[in-house]
Amino acid sequence: MVTSDSPSFVGGDLCLDFTNTVDGSRDGEFQDRVTSFGDLVEWSLSAQTIDRKEFEEILGEAEKDPEEAARVLGRAVKLREAIYRLVRAEDRNSPGFRSDLDVLEGELEVGLSRYGICQTATGEIQWAWRRATTLEALLGPVAKSAADLLSSDQMARVHVCGGPRCTWLFLDTTKNHRRRWCDMKTCGNVAKVRRYRKRKAEESS
Numbered sequence: 001m002v003t004s005d006s007p008s009f010v011g012g013d014l015c016l017d018f019t020n021t022v023d024g025s026r027d028g029e030f031q032d033r034v035t036s037f038g039d040l041v042e043w044s045l046s047a048q049t050i051d052r053k054e055f056e057e058i059l060g061e062a063e064k065d066p067e068e069a070a071r072v073l074g075r076a077v078k079l080r081e082a083i084y085r086l087v088r089a090e091d092r093n094s095p096g097f098r099s100d101l102d103v104l105e106g107e108l109e110v111g112l113s114r115y116g117i118c119q120t121a122t123g124e125i126q127w128a129w130r131r132a133t134t135l136e137a138l139l140g141p142v143a144k145s146a147a148d149l150l151s152s153d154q155m156a157r158v159h160v161c162g163g164p165r166c167t168w169l170f171l172d173t174t175k176n177h178r179r180r181w182c183d184m185k186t187c188g189n190v191a192k193v194r195r196y197r198k199r200k201a202e203e204s205s
């Protein structure tokens, strides 16, 4: 749950943070924070999957080709919703799961083409993303993050926020595995205030 216009990164994993660009319930009342290609580029900059120079270049390219920008936005939303369902799925043998996996696989095929090894200034070899030069390049890091998470034992630590109107996902990395809220400052605080009011009401009755 958010209380400001700036993107929030409390999910503990890039792909979860991307699914958290929807506030409220996907089945009911919700607010989507990625409704334009500009929103998608802004989010990517905030998520640090692109730097300021890539941000400017990609926005420039999008201005030249608004149709491609609209297509990539559509793919981004499709990928985001597929990730949300994949992560929450209880039945990994359902046709829905398989078709969401196809969406992810399709984006991985395109996205991973710019992921490879490079040599650092000190001579070390490491995996890295090559510069993002196309509009669709924004989707690669999110798709890879989802594939990494889905294929890891961290999946058991992914939870939905306990807030009454919040469906944000987070990776519980706390030692005692008892994290319940997307963010203590928002949903956690609402719960704290509720408990306090309930206690006060019980005391005075």
Ligand SMILES: [Zn+2]
Binding pocket: 001, 161, 162, 163, 166, 167, 168, 181, 182, 183, 187
């Ligand atoms: Zn929440």
